[in-house]
Amino acid sequence: MRSLLLLMCWLGMVMAGCAQQSGEDRAASKDEEEFRSPVDPADVDVPDTTEDMVEPVVPEDGSGEPNIAGPLVPLPPVPEPAPEDYPDTEPRVRMRPDRLPVRAVPDQPQQLASEPREMMAAPDQPGVEMMAPPKPEILAQPPAEEPIPEEMAAEDVSEEPAERSRVVQVFYATDRNPESAIALTPTRRFQMFYLPPAIVGGLAGLFAIAMLLHRRRILLGLGMIACGGVSVWMFQDASLQAEAWDRAADYGDRVYGPSRHEVDGVPQMEWGRCEVTLPPNHQPGQFETASLMRMEFSQDPQKHIVLQRTIRMPEDELLLDLQNVIVNSKRHEAFVFIHGYNVSFAKAVRRTAQIWYDLEFDGAALCYSWPSQGETASYTYDEASVDWAVLQFEQTLKTVIEESGAEKVHVIAHSMGNRILVQALERMSLENKSFGSESRKLRLGQIIMAAPDVDASAFRNRYLPAAREMADRVTMYASSKDRALIASAKIHGHTRAGLSGEYLVTVEGLETIDASAIDTSLIGHSYYGDNPLLIHDLRSLIDRNAPAKARQWLTEVAKQSTLPHWVFDPNILAMQHELLRRE
Numbered sequence: 001m002r003s004l005l006l007l008m009c010w011l012g013m014v015m016a017g018c019a020q021q022s023g024e025d026r027a028a029s030k031d032e033e034e035f036r037s038p039v040d041p042a043d044v045d046v047p048d049t050t051e052d053m054v055e056p057v058v059p060e061d062g063s064g065e066p067n068i069a070g071p072l073v074p075l076p077p078v079p080e081p082a083p084e085d086y087p088d089t090e091p092r093v094r095m096r097p098d099r100l101p102v103r104a105v106p107d108q109p110q111q112l113a114s115e116p117r118e119m120m121a122a123p124d125q126p127g128v129e130m131m132a133p134p135k136p137e138i139l140a141q142p143p144a145e146e147p148i149p150e151e152m153a154a155e156d157v158s159e160e161p162a163e164r165s166r167v168v169q170v171f172y173a174t175d176r177n178p179e180s181a182i183a184l185t186p187t188r189r190f191q192m193f194y195l196p197p198a199i200v201g202g203l204a205g206l207f208a209i210a211m212l213l214h215r216r217r218i219l220l221g222l223g224m225i226a227c228g229g230v231s232v233w234m235f236q237d238a239s240l241q242a243e244a245w246d247r248a249a250d251y252g253d254r255v256y257g258p259s260r261h262e263v264d265g266v267p268q269m270e271w272g273r274c275e276v277t278l279p280p281n282h283q284p285g286q287f288e289t290a291s292l293m294r295m296e297f298s299q300d301p302q303k304h305i306v307l308q309r310t311i312r313m314p315e316d317e318l319l320l321d322l323q324n325v326i327v328n329s330k331r332h333e334a335f336v337f338i339h340g341y342n343v344s345f346a347k348a349v350r351r352t353a354q355i356w357y358d359l360e361f362d363g364a365a366l367c368y369s370w371p372s373q374g375e376t377a378s379y380t381y382d383e384a385s386v387d388w389a390v391l392q393f394e395q396t397l398k399t400v401i402e403e404s405g406a407e408k409v410h411v412i413a414h415s416m417g418n419r420i421l422v423q424a425l426e427r428m429s430l431e432n433k434s435f436g437s438e439s440r441k442l443r444l445g446q447i448i449m450a451a452p453d454v455d456a457s458a459f460r461n462r463y464l465p466a467a468r469e470m471a472d473r474v475t476m477y478a479s480s481k482d483r484a485l486i487a488s489a490k491i492h493g494h495t496r497a498g499l500s501g502e503y504l505v506t507v508e509g510l511e512t513i514d515a516s517a518i519d520t521s522l523i524g525h526s527y528y529g530d531n532p533l534l535i536h537d538l539r540s541l542i543d544r545n546a547p548a549k550a551r552q553w554l555t556e557v558a559k560q561s562t563l564p565h566w567v568f569d570p571n572i573l574a575m576q577h578e579l580l581r582r583e
Contacts, residue, residue, distance in 0.1 A: 163280035165301040167308075168353040170274045171322055173396045174369040175267050175389060176256035176345055178312070181248035193242045197234035204228040232292070239297040240290060244307065244346060253310040256345040258373040260388060267392050271318040274367075275309040276353035277301045284358040285532035287351065305350045315399075323405045325364040333363035333445065334406040335542070336397060340415025340453065340525075341382045341484075344374035351529060355412065358535045359542060363406065368396055370420060379491070386419045394424040401442050408445035408472075410542055414528060415484070415498075418452035422463035429466035446542055447471040450528035451479065451498035453488050456505050459497040468509040472545060477534065478504060480516045481524035504565060511548045512565040513537070514557070533568060 184192065207224035211217045248255050254272065261268040279288055279302055288304045290296040299306045313321070326332050337355060339348040352367040370389035372382050401409050413421040425447075432441040447467050452459065467474050478500040479485075485496045495503040500514045515534060519527045527534055537553070540546045548554050548566045555569040 165277035165279060165306075166282070166357065168276045168278060168357055168365075169325070170276055170349050170352045170356065171272070171318060171364060171366040172274055172310075172345075172349060172369060173269060173271050173366065173392075174256055174345060175261050175269055175392045176369060176371045177259040177261045178270055179255045179257060181245050181253060181255045183249050184245070189242060193238040193245075194235070197231050197238055200227055200234060201231035204231055236290070236292050236297050240299060243298055247308065248310060251309060254312045255310070256369065258344070258371055258375075258378075260371045260385065267388070269315075269392055269396070270312055271315050272310060272312040273318065273321065274307060274311070274349045274353075276350055277306050277308055278353065278357055279303050279305070282354075282357070283532070284535045285530055287354055287526075287530060289350075305354055307346045307349055310349075319399070319403050322364055322366070322400075323403075326404055326406050329363045331362045331408070332406060333361075333408040333410065334366060334400060334404055335361060335363065335410040335412060336366050336368055336400060338368050338370075338393070338411070338413040338417035338420055339372070340413075340417045340451075341372060341379060342374060342376055343369075343372050345369045347374070355529055355535075358529075358532075359539050361542070364404070366396075366400060368393055370417070372416075382416060386416055387423075389420055390423045390427070393420050394427055397424060398428070398442065401444070410446040410448070411444060412448045412450065412528075412538075413452070414450045415525065416453045418449050418454050418497075421447075421449070422452075422454060422459065422467065425470055426463055426466045429469055432470070442470065444471045445473075446545070447474045448538065448541070449474070449476040449497075451477065451482055451485060451525055452496065453485060454497045455492065456495045456497045456499075456503060460505055460507050464507055464510060473511065473541070473547070474509065475511045475513065475541060475548075476505065477513050477515050477528055479514070479519045479524055479527060481519045483523050484525040504562070506563040506565050508563060513548065513554065514565055514567045517568045517570060 190198075204224050204227035207220050207227060211220045211224065214220060245255060247253075254270070256270075261270070279300075282288065282305075290299055290304055296303075301308075322334070326334055335356075337348070337352045339351065343351075348369045349367050352365050355361075356365040370393070371385045372378075373385075397409075397411070400406070411421060428442055447470075454463070464474070476497065478498045480499065480501040482498060485498050489495050489499065497505050500516055504512060504514065506512050515527050515531075518531050518533050528538075529535070533553070537551060540551055549556060553569055553572045554566040556564050557567055558564040
């Protein structure tokens with residue numbers, strides 16, 4: 001009987017629990033239906049949460065600092081969104097460890113809709129609150145610095161920061177064919193850059209296999225070594241080009257190739273500015289670049305001169321920037337550089353930046369880059385491009401003279417680029433003669449011709465008179481060790497103006513400097529920018545307009561049959577080298 005009663009009690013408790021659970025489920029289902037049913041927002045009675053807040057009491061002393069009359073319940077902190085949650089105004093840049101950590105920041109930061117705005121006290125009305133100004137957009141949040149222990153603070157503070165690369169701004173004008181750099185697939189990258197070195201490397205492999213099967217191993221071995229060396233050299237050049245393409249693709253910049261930029265047979269010009277970095281340990285007269293002898297297959301901003309950005313700009317916008325640079329300088333001057341044969345756009349801009357920095361030039365630098373193939377075997381192609389580019393350079397030089405606001409515009413031309421210069425000056429001189437007013441005539445400061453690859457006779461009799469009329473001073477640097485000009489003289493059958501020795505050009509109104517004594521390079525064609533003594537001579541020429549006879553490291557050499565010229569005094573070379581080293 002007792003067991004039966006216990007069983008009945010247990011069953012009653014179970015049934016009561018089930019009924020209670022069923023009632024709770026029905027209530028929850030009803031609440032869910034009410035939540036999901038459409039409700040008019042106007043019918044919702046939103047409680048006023050400000051009733052429970054305590055108004056701040058402003059003290060009568062006028063301090064403006066409100067005191068809280070009662071306790072406030074602190075709100076939980078709102079986590080700040082991660083940097084990647086912010087809407088970018090431009091595509092995010094993929095950074096690589098071998099590049100400078102530089103990113104373009106919008107000129108006018110915008111307020112983020114999701115970012116809370118804080119309250120701040122009005123400066124003129126104590127106790128009155130106003131909305132704080134919007135915070136600028138954050139593109140990258142640096143990691144928080146950990147506190148420095150007291151025992152380590154003195155040691156850390158004494159450490160000097162590491163040297164950083166120097167950034168040089170170079171303006172450019174070019175009639176090269178432009179391309180918009182885009183990200184490449186591995187297959188496309190291989191086809192654009194690495195296919196030629198791979199073919200030559202395959203030939204080296206075939207020579208190696210033939211050595212194992214043929215008796216003439218010495219001849220085949222020489223072929224294998226030659227093909228292997230050429231393949232490595234081509235692979236380094238391809239790696240540098242691919243790296244430059246990737247850098248331009250990351251920023252969305254332009255890439256200028258070796259061909260002409262024409263539309264329906266009409267030449268087209270493009271303007272812009274470049275950002276070039278020089279290594280921290282750069283010295284005057286050094287053009288740091290990746291060396292195959294050191295097995296360098298990439299550009300390091302800490303070791304090499306690197307073209308970081310190529311930003312195309314409309315002509316009127318570029319002229320405004322050019323004017324700002326010139327106006328903010330002390331001397332209000334500019335110089336235009338024209339490169340020579342076998343030079344790419346990137347190399348021309350990097351050389352312009354190096355010259356600007358080494359000369360300590362107070363003004364703007366502009367590089368005019370004509371469509372050179374940038375290959376040793378394309379000499380005749382470059383000669384044809386030079387004749388085609390004369391009109392474009394003439395218009396560029398006129399624009400800089402007339403619209404940049406510069407009081408003096410200097411021109412530095414190298415090698416085959418002198419052909420463009422002298423032909424443009426000839427045309428501009430004829431235009432000057434048609435003007436009756438002196439104020440309308442175009443005028444230049446220094447005209448500097450370095451190793452000119454120009455016919456010596458045509459230079460002396462045809463082109464030089466026009467150059468003398470348009471410049472304050474005309475200076476030419478020549479060398480008897482210039483193997484590039486020696487080869488050009490053999491090709492054309494006539495000596496070149498940049499060769500010294502028995503055919504040295506000395507004409508009234510031209511200061512000829514024989515640089516053979518300081519030309520120690522293998523080819524002897526780039527001494528104008530690779531020798532610190534000549535850089536020092538250029539600096540005195542441009543800064544002070546000092547004639548050759550006033551520059552104490554030059555010695556006048558007079559001959560009975562010709563006019564005098566100048567050479568670097570061997571007794572002063574050692575002293576000048578020491579002075580330059582100390583600088």
